[in-house]
Amino acid sequence: MNFPTTCPECAREVPAEFADSLIHDLTCPACKARYVVFVRKQKFEVLFDLGTRALLEGYAREAVASFAAALERFFEFYVRAYALERAADAALDFEDALSALDGTWRHVASQSERQLGMVALAYLLREGRSPDFLTPGALGSDFRNRVIHRGALPRREEVEAYAARVFGLIDRLLTELGPGAAQVELAQERAFAAHLATVPEGVVAVFEEHPGMFRARRFAGPEAAVKGTPDKAPTPPLNDAQAFAWALAERGAGPGPLKRR
Numbered sequence: 657m658n659f660p661t662t663c664p665e666c667a668r669e670v671p672a673e674f675a676d677s678l679i680h681d682l683t684c685p686a687c688k689a690r691y692v693v694f695v696r697k698q699k700f701e702v703l704f705d706l707g708t709r710a711l712l713e714g715y716a717r718e719a720v721a722s723f724a725a726a727l728e729r730f731f732e733f734y735v736r737a738y739a740l741e742r743a744a745d746a747a748l749d750f751e752d753a754l755s756a757l758d759g760t761w762r763h764v765a766s767q768s769e770r771q772l773g774m775v776a777l778a779y780l781l782r783e784g785r786s787p788d789f790l791t792p793g794a795l796g797s798d799f800r801n802r803v804i805h806r807g808a809l810p811r812r813e814e815v816e817a818y819a820a821r822v823f824g825l826i827d828r829l830l831t832e833l834g835p836g837a838a839q840v841e842l843a844q845e846r847a848f849a850a851h852l853a854t855v856p857e858g859v860v861a862v863f864e865e866h867p868g869m870f871r872a873r874r875f876a877g878p879e880a881a882v883k884g885t886p887d888k889a890p891t892p893p894l895n896d897a898q899a900f901a902w903a904l905a906e907r908g909a910g911p912g913p914l915k916r917r
């Protein structure tokens with residue numbers, strides 16, 4: 657998926673392709689200026705926005721794969737957030753904690769069933785209750801498998817319902833995590849800083865935040881008022897479908913380029 661960047665030298669719009677690292681080394685095709693764009697966003701957010709864009713453009717089946725991947729990457733985000741939060745509480749060195757976490761994740765990286773096991777334990781330890789969201793019904797697993805593994809052609813309404821379910825789950829867990837998510841964002845900032853240190857003199861660094869579905873809702877939506885009190889956050893006033901529709905409308909960008917600031 658492409659997103660627009662602006663050349664810092666000649667102000668021309670230059671499309672860039674989202675990189676896995678969210679670090680983009682670019683050269684303006686017009687004036688040949690080199691610059692680096694760092695996108696402050698998590699992988700699950702990029703994937704969810706990709707799914708949303710596919711859905712809005714009429715690619716319902718393709719959207720399902722992106723929403724499903726977004727949920728898997730969100731579960732990884734949750735585990736990382738919890739592990740780094742614990743390490744911070746125990747005053748462990750951040751780099752040591754991060755490298756132990758990476759080493760641990762390697763054991764589960766290629767098997768999503770193992771990752772679900774990690775999420776189950778992380779949720780139990782953090783919230784003190786069993787993860788009610790890991791049932792096939794709550795995850796929409798049957799629908800996902802029918803589409804992804806058995807080639808079913810879903811109707812748009814079905815995909816919207818699945819997207820709303822994934823959106824509602826991620827939104828709920830993000831709300832429960834609250835400030836707990838900050839440690840993962842810090843890890844991204846450190847990765848950006850490490851890359852920035854290797855950037856040659858004269859290459860401009862640009863940091864961007866793309867609002868995306870979850871940020872729009874977290875920072876501007878009806879949930880914004882409960883930010884900072886994650887442990888006792890009230891039940892969202894909207895159901896998942898309404899919340900998803902609200903965030904979709906709020907996003908405002910439609911199928912076009914993502915909004916930037």
Ligand SMILES: [Zn+2]
Binds near residue numbers: 665666667685687
């Ligand atoms: Zn240029």
